[in-house]
Amino acid sequence: VNSDQVGRTGSSDLLASLQSIVGGANVFSHDGIEERYCTDVLRKHSSRPAYVVRPADTQQVSAVVKVAADAGVTITALGGRTGVVGGGISPDGGLILSLERMTRVLEVDAASMTMTVEAGVPLQIAQESADAHGFILPLDLGARGSATIGGNIATNAGGVRVLRWGMARDMVLGLEAVLADGTVVSSLSKSLKDNAGYHWKDLLVGSEGTLGIITRAVLRLRPRPSSTQTALLALRSFEPVPELLRKLEGRFAGQLSSFELMWNDLYEFSSGARLQVRPRPLPAGSPLYVLIETLGSDAVRDLELFQTGLEEAQESGLIEDAVIAQSERDRTHFWDIRDDLSELFRPLFPLAAFDISLSLADMPAFVERTRAGILHEFPDSQLFYYGHAGDGNLHLIASLDRNDPEAESKVDMTVYSCVRALGGSISAEHGIGTAKREFIGFTRTPQELRLMRSIKQALDPRNILNPGKVLPDLQ
Ligand code: LAC
Ligand code: ZN
Numbered sequence: 345v346n347s348d349q350v351g352r353t354g355s356s357d358l359l360a361s362l363q364s365i366v367g368g369a370n371v372f373s374h375d376g377i378e379e380r381y382c383t384d385v386l387r388k389h390s391s392r393p394a395y396v397v398r399p400a401d402t403q404q405v406s407a408v409v410k411v412a413a414d415a416g417v418t419i420t421a422l423g424g425r426t427g428v429v430g431g432g433i434s435p436d437g438g439l440i441l442s443l444e445r446m447t448r449v450l451e452v453d454a455a456s457m458t459m460t461v462e463a464g465v466p467l468q469i470a471q472e473s474a475d476a477h478g479f480i481l482p483l484d485l486g487a488r489g490s491a492t493i494g495g496n497i498a499t500n501a502g503g504v505r506v507l508r509w510g511m512a513r514d515m516v517l518g519l520e521a522v523l524a525d526g527t528v529v530s531s532l533s534k535s536l537k538d539n540a541g542y543h544w545k546d547l548l549v550g551s552e553g554t555l556g557i558i559t560r561a562v563l564r565l566r567p568r569p570s571s572t573q574t575a576l577l578a579l580r581s582f583e584p585v586p587e588l589l590r591k592l593e594g595r596f597a598g599q600l601s602s603f604e605l606m607w608n609d610l611y612e613f614s615s616g617a618r619l620q621v622r623p624r625p626l627p628a629g630s631p632l633y634v635l636i637e638t639l640g641s642d643a644v645r646d647l648e649l650f651q652t653g654l655e656e657a658q659e660s661g662l663i664e665d666a667v668i669a670q671s672e673r674d675r676t677h678f679w680d681i682r683d684d685l686s687e688l689f690r691p692l693f694p695l696a697a698f699d700i701s702l703s704l705a706d707m708p709a710f711v712e713r714t715r716a717g718i719l720h721e722f723p724d725s726q727l728f729y730y731g732h733a734g735d736g737n738l739h740l741i742a743s744l745d746r747n748d749p750e751a752e753s754k755v756d757m758t759v760y761s762c763v764r765a766l767g768g769s770i771s772a773e774h775g776i777g778t779a780k781r782e783f784i785g786f787t788r789t790p791q792e793l794r795l796m797r798s799i800k801q802a803l804d805p806r807n808i809l810n811p812g813k814v815l816p817d818l819q
Contacts, residue, residue, distance in 0.1 A: 423495025
């Protein structure tokens, strides 16, 4: 289909063009659109897109972008729908471009230790395919079963191993994307070193579908670790956390890959919900719990080092209690307490979900101040703090007062004012979407925001790609 043939004609022409590009079975419109394309996982953001299109390959993505852009219809790329900031919600009347049919792992290249995948591959499938070839794709997060590589890259996903291997950005070696005018830009490089000009790939990573639509990626793999040590620690307070992290990182000689914090409320709630299945690994009631994991290559030596490290930490009073996973079943149980939260939170809807970063030293002040501030205004709110301490990343889930339509904006203001005062970021890993757009100025300067706007303007002058996300409307 040539976009010139479509021109600025009516919606039935656009529909026909879309059908001819991807086939009638892969276009839905208006009332034929399933609910899952209209809402997000927290059921907080929703809209009425006019079209859902499911292309099979990059050429189809490009053709869809051309005809939609030509008809002046906005395009929102959609991955596994696990985002929590409204980034995958189309404007009303817009087009959802779902990557769900582009799920091929195209290659695992052992020599260059890379894998090449289509954007719609679920993270877990990519992980499993790396594993089957003797590698690890270190990106990992609770939503691994549904989240897709394209979405992970478009949001620069973080997760539970950033401490050791970095965020999605750090695993992207090559990228292919479709720009706002349908141009396919492709640099499926497998080299770690490639300084030939501007790194446009890095612009697209984390751009939340506003600068281009990611269609393929080359990801960096590492040799698969063969031994895993996991432990749950109880602490008497937050105070020893920085020293504990420092000591363990040093002691475990580069093997520490996760250092996850859970405040007691979260630990008690999440481990309590599983009591029919397993007893708690450690009793509830300590102020703070830390889930740590090392990945190494020598089971006997690694375990010895792990035990020694933990004993030393206990002797020097940094930890109160510790339990080491004795089996894969233990390990899964520990991780479920930390990771498997979305169903548990469902009865508490509506929720406000935060994802902030700040210096480790400021975390207790943040927790204390926001807890006091929120409970002062909403004494019945349930608050759960947890996070990826190794990365300075904290999450807070706050149940909202259903009877107060202003509840969320009040809680937002309490939290983000505190983040600003402490010099932190309003988004560590979830992105901005629409949910945090109005607060981006709490973290970014006006000069930075002007630079971002010029980039958006240069790449998408007609504001076709996922409009309304990331940048607040101009005043
Ligand atoms: C987590 C997601 C919410 O850390 O970022 O569980
Ligand atoms: Zn997280």
